[in-house]
Amino acid sequence: MTYCVAMALNEGLVFASDSRTNAGVDHISTYRKMRIWQRPGERLVVMLSAGNLAITQEVGALLDLSVRAEDKHRSLMIVDSMHSCARLVGNAVREVHNRDGKHLRETGVEFNASLIIGGQIKGEAPRLFLVYAAGNFIEATPETPYFQIGETKYGKPIIDRVVTIETNLMRAAKCALLSLDSTVRSNVTVGLPIDLLLYRADSFHIATHQLIREDNAYFNTIRHGWGQGLKDLFQVLPDPPWEMEG
Amino acid sequence: MTYCVAMALNEGLVFASDSRTNAGVDHISTYRKMRIWQRPGERLVVMLSAGNLAITQEVGALLDLSVRAEDKHRSLMIVDSMHSCARLVGNAVREVHNRDGKHLRETGVEFNASLIIGGQIKGEAPRLFLVYAAGNFIEATPETPYFQIGETKYGKPIIDRVVTIETNLMRAAKCALLSLDSTVRSNVTVGLPIDLLLYRADSFHIATHQLIREDNAYFNTIRHGWGQGLKDLFQVLPDPPWEMEG
Numbered sequence: 001m002t003y004c005v006a007m008a009l010n011e012g013l014v015f016a017s018d019s020r021t022n023a024g025v026d027h028i029s030t031y032r033k034m035r036i037w038q039r040p041g042e043r044l045v046v047m048l049s050a051g052n053l054a055i056t057q058e059v060g061a062l063l064d065l066s067v068r069a070e071d072k073h074r075s076l077m078i079v080d081s082m083h084s085c086a087r088l089v090g091n092a093v094r095e096v097h098n099r100d101g102k103h104l105r106e107t108g109v110e111f112n113a114s115l116i117i118g119g120q121i122k123g124e125a126p127r128l129f130l131v132y133a134a135g136n137f138i139e140a141t142p143e144t145p146y147f148q149i150g151e152t153k154y155g156k157p158i159i160d161r162v163v164t165i166e167t168n169l170m171r172a173a174k175c176a177l178l179s180l181d182s183t184v185r186s187n188v189t190v191g192l193p194i195d196l197l198l199y200r201a202d203s204f205h206i207a208t209h210q211l212i213r214e215d216n217a218y219f220n221t222i223r224h225g226w227g228q229g230l231k232d233l234f235q236v237l238p239d240p241p242w243e244m245e246g
Numbered sequence: 247m248t249y250c251v252a253m254a255l256n257e258g259l260v261f262a263s264d265s266r267t268n269a270g271v272d273h274i275s276t277y278r279k280m281r282i283w284q285r286p287g288e289r290l291v292v293m294l295s296a297g298n299l300a301i302t303q304e305v306g307a308l309l310d311l312s313v314r315a316e317d318k319h320r321s322l323m324i325v326d327s328m329h330s331c332a333r334l335v336g337n338a339v340r341e342v343h344n345r346d347g348k349h350l351r352e353t354g355v356e357f358n359a360s361l362i363i364g365g366q367i368k369g370e371a372p373r374l375f376l377v378y379a380a381g382n383f384i385e386a387t388p389e390t391p392y393f394q395i396g397e398t399k400y401g402k403p404i405i406d407r408v409v410t411i412e413t414n415l416m417r418a419a420k421c422a423l424l425s426l427d428s429t430v431r432s433n434v435t436v437g438l439p440i441d442l443l444l445y446r447a448d449s450f451h452i453a454t455h456q457l458i459r460e461d462n463a464y465f466n467t468i469r470h471g472w473g474q475g476l477k478d479l480f481q482v483l484p485d486p487p488w489e490m491e492g
Contacts, residue, residue: 153399157428161473162480170485178480182403198490207490222483227407229479234408234424236475237468239416244444244453 001189002033002150004048005159005176006116008128008140011169012207013118013199016176017048018150018184020191034195035060037067037076040205043121045076045085046197050150051113051133052104055096059115062092082119082127083139089117090135097135114149119199126201154186155179169198169207174222177212181223194219247435248279248396250294251405251422252362254374254386257415258453259364259445262422263294264396264430266437280441281306283313283322286451289367291322291331292443296396297359297379298350301342305361308338328365328373329385335363336381343381360395365445372447400432401425415444415453420468423458427469440465 004017017033031053037045047063049056066074066088076085093113101111111133118128118140128140130147140147145165148156162175173196183190194212212219250263263279277299283291293309295302312320312334322331339359347357357379364374364386374386376393386393391411394402401424408421419442429436440458458465 153432154403157400157432158476158480160432161476169490170488173486174483175480177486178483186399186403186406198488200490203491205491208488210486210488218484218486225483226479229482230404230407230476233472233475233479234404234421237420237424237471238464240419240423240456240464242416242444242454242456244415244446245449245451 001187002050003148003152003155003180003183003187003190004033004050004116004150005146005148005155005179006046006048006118006128007146007163007167007172007176008118008126009145009163009165009167009169009172010201012201012203013046013120013126013128014169014172014176015046015048015116015118015195015197015199016173016180017195018180018190019193019195020189032195034197035063036197036206038205039077042204043077043119044199044204044206045082045117045119045121046199047089048116048149049113050115052109052111055093055100055111055113056115058096058100059089059092059113062095063088080121081124082117082121082129085119085121086117086129086131086137086139089115089129089131090137093131093133094135097133116147116149120201120204122204126199151183151187151190155183158182169200173198177219177222178226181219181226247433248296249394249398249401249426249429249433249436250279250296250362250396251392251394251401251425252292252294252364252374253392253409253413253418253422254364254372255391255409255411255413255415255418256447258447258449259292259366259372259374260415260418260422261292261294261362261364261441261443261445262419262426263441264426264436265439265441266435278441280443281309282443282452284451285323288450289323289365290445290450290452291328291363291365291367292445293335294362294395295359296361298355298357301339301346301357301359302361304342304346305335305338305359308341309334326367327370328363328367328375331365331367332363332375332377332383332385335361335375335377336383339377339379340381343379362393362395366447366450368450372445397429397433397436401429404428415446419444423465423468424472427465427472
């Protein structure tokens with residue numbers, strides 16, 4: 001399993017992903033789920049992936065192939081909008097589906113993949129898209145400025161409570177880390193290290209890219225502070241006033 | 247969808263369930279998901295249900311039929327252990343499956359049902375079981391003293407953080423309500439009112455049974471206190487110390 005989250009805010013973009021991949025709990029591996037394509041000063045494109053690793057790695061490989069071939073219609077480094085980038089990702093998913101879908105079905109494996117692609121290309125604002133296994137996609141909006149893929153439920157409540165499009169990048173990064181921590185705590189197949197990338201709008205280069213491991217001092221400060229704070233808050237809230245019989 | 251949770255603690259048992267049933271979001275209804283069989287001073291049996299309503303209502307109907315028939319092998323009011331009660335629930339699920347399973351499959355509907363059954367019968371301690379759609383079941387343990395059915399993920403983290411077998415009934419009830427509130431906030435198909443029942447070990451009657459609606463003063467106090475407390479806690483935690491470029 002996997003958990004990835006990305007946010008499109010006024011100040012810029014936040015991307016975070018775990019690194020756990022599994023095929024049954026006795027076969028858990030660590031793979032990075034964040035891919036970056038960039039030309040400093042001109043474009044930054046970041047992709048997060050969840051689902052069947054054989055599918056999402058192949059999608060990444062196809063995209064890389066077009067970049068290396070300098071294919072002007074299919075390279076993430078040449079097309080002139082993030083919308084086109086999302087379409088290229090969708091097309092790559094469909095290409096893998098055409099090749100592998102039937103064989104997966106024959107062995108009882110679902111064609112399962114979802115991808116987040118975001119970034120900024122000179123000439124337009126930063127944008128963020130979610131690409132489905134069917135190759136179609138949606139774009140983040142000011143009302144719903146974030147996307148999650150993979151094991152999304154445990155880490156959703158905190159984002160809904162604190163993130164709006166006005167949230168600044170550092171605060172949004174803190175929220176993304178707590179969202180990941182809630183997920184890691186609840187699902188053994190989501191695990192550290194965490195890849196976290198921040199992008200400031202109109203900068204056209206990475207603001208910071210952190211690889212957060214178990215011994216990361218900041219991460220440990222907030223995960224422990226959050227856990228203890230929740231317990232304290234629970235204690236402070238009043239107990240029910242009901243009369244009990246017996 | 248549905249969300250139900252039950253806890254088996256040293257002090258007794260807690261049962262909580264929402265009341266929303268849906269078949270598509272344009273057809274949402276309110277049904278109670280808690281059934282109670284009791285003989286004060288001798289036994290209390292409580293069942294919570296999730297899944298296909300046609301299945302779980304039929305399970306309830308079969309159980310009631312055996313109770314009314316005073317069938318000494320099949321009545322929840324006659325058998326002498328909670329383990330036997332769990333088996334009766336499992337048998338009822340299998341009976342419905344034998345009758346309806348094939349027809350559901352033919353119309354593309356999964357045979358989807360899960361039930362929690364708990365209580366106390368004189369001569370043994372309070373016990374709590376989770377019955378699967380296959381009719382088999384597991385019992386709660388001191389290490390994992392609670393069961394959830396239905397839409398379980400949003401409301402799980404708070405239980406994991408605050409409930410142990412030592413938690414007292416009132417505090418556990420507070421936790422169950424906050425767990426339900428998190429679920430109601432995140433999933434429109436889980437909704438109020440909440441049925442909440444507390445049972446004190448060895449009392450053999452209900453300690454309190456609350457039906458909690460939107461206007462419940464205590465519920466509103468803790469849900470707002472929790473929401474505001476989480477936001478305040480998030481603000482208090484330090485922002486990341488990273489240097490940002492650009």
